[in-house]
Amino acid sequence: MTTTDTLARTLARALPPIAYAGNPLDRADAVRTDPVRLAAVQAAPDAQLLVLDGLAPEFGADGGLTWAPLQSAPDGADLVFLGLDEAGRGCFAAAAPGLGGSTAPAAPNLRALLDAMPARDLAIYGGARSLVDWHARHRFCARCGHATQATKGGWQRSCTNADCGADHFPRVDPVTIMLVEHDGCLLLGRQPRFPAGRYSALAGFVEPGETVEEAVAREVLEEAGVRVRDVRYVASQPWPYPSSLMIACHAVADDPTITIDQNELEDARWFTREEVSAALEGRADAPFGAPTHTAVARHLLEWWMAHRG
């Protein structure tokens, strides 16, 4: 154990936990892949169904999730086995036959409620949302066009065309999101869809044929015209709109000249440590608005304040 490992862990402890992480359910792969065990869990009287309105949760009195008996699932719904809770009960979500699914992020009013949801419930919701949405948007086989059906407790869809028989698995799309540092300042950008005044870390999907580090360098060059070196992994987060794995990194730039891709960004600027601090504190004189608490971009900014200070 090096001194730095210890230091990194100490600092990590000082940061708030990452939102949408920390799902307390046991995914119980041995149950999921065993039809007999899965059927028993599903038939048990204490099996629970996550109550959803479309893809949104139904909020309980405490702002958390709501559960109902599994028997209340709509007829013909695709059931997803989310796992076993602390009491050993099977927890499920359902993709109803008519559900359309959506790749869009949560609407602002919903987002505000989710930002205030207890961490445990938010993590369960995130995983469930990605899976239910995936079922809704993958009812057909991409290989042959025939109908697919949910299999393996909702963790797979299988083609019903005997000549094809392709199996399909839930998508998880890796996305890099990065703080770029130059001379003690951070590069942050503004997308046109952001709330007024908000700046955040640049981000983009990892493409086939590149490493995380290469994706970071390509995205920053494409979006802001800035070349980076020394890309370093910081943290990761599952982000269920619709199924991203956010891979949060730090990188260093030697030349601060910015050339914006106006198809992606409305603005990008370098902010000083004092400016970032003011934004994280939500001060009235802050030159920009920081990302919300559930965004890994905010975690990255807090990590930077704690770690590079």
Add this chain to the structure above:
Amino acid sequence: MTTTDTLARTLARALPPIAYAGNPLDRADAVRTDPVRLAAVQAAPDAQLLVLDGLAPEFGADGGLTWAPLQSAPDGADLVFLGLDEAGRGCFAAAAPGLGGSTAPAAPNLRALLDAMPARDLAIYGGARSLVDWHARHRFCARCGHATQATKGGWQRSCTNADCGADHFPRVDPVTIMLVEHDGCLLLGRQPRFPAGRYSALAGFVEPGETVEEAVAREVLEEAGVRVRDVRYVASQPWPYPSSLMIACHAVADDPTITIDQNELEDARWFTREEVSAALEGRADAPFGAPTHTAVARHLLEWWMAHRG
């Protein structure tokens, strides 16, 4: 810049580069997303086509890739714009109409040729293979079952059903692969499909709703019954069979008791530093065979020997 950053970079330089990384082509997103610029690159007389036999490359005299004029692409093929080479030429790959695609890794004889391919060409091939295979296996819309067509230079497929219109993007599937350490020994496992004597790092797909770190802990517990802490990112690698992003990590176990999931592993054992060293050197008395040079598992083992020694 801390001492450890410097140390980490020095050690990183001492390790061989990661196979399938280092693609020298400029992905030229500004060309890809501009139909006029893309058409000009495609119509240029120096535009090149990567020669493939199904999904396998045609090997040149130097063991590298073979290119042909783009005009030689099969009629009706879906073209993928791979990027611009150092001379500014457009480089393309083609998914022919009859191509079936395959999720299987390269066959052993092909794998041996790929292991010897020049690094630059291997990186180009990997990205191209993932994309061509994706087109072959995604000719239909998973949302509505209608035909899709390639768009945006082959980096998207769009549904031809006007009532649907869904856009689909190439998959990149994040996979965790991890060295687990206990008392100076490493946990390695054997899948039944491995060559005789081979042991390698445990690995598994990241699922919706979990972080990289959570996926590492879950996989090691599922496959080997070992609980881990202090998961640490080491490196990443694009792995084109069919479209994985390998996320290589290190973790620590306090209790070395192994309980194997026999559906996943044939064996799992702790190996000493001396045993790992013997395997990496390919010594006749080594207790196991190390992964091949192109596998990120071998990079992890070499990183561990250099870093934790």
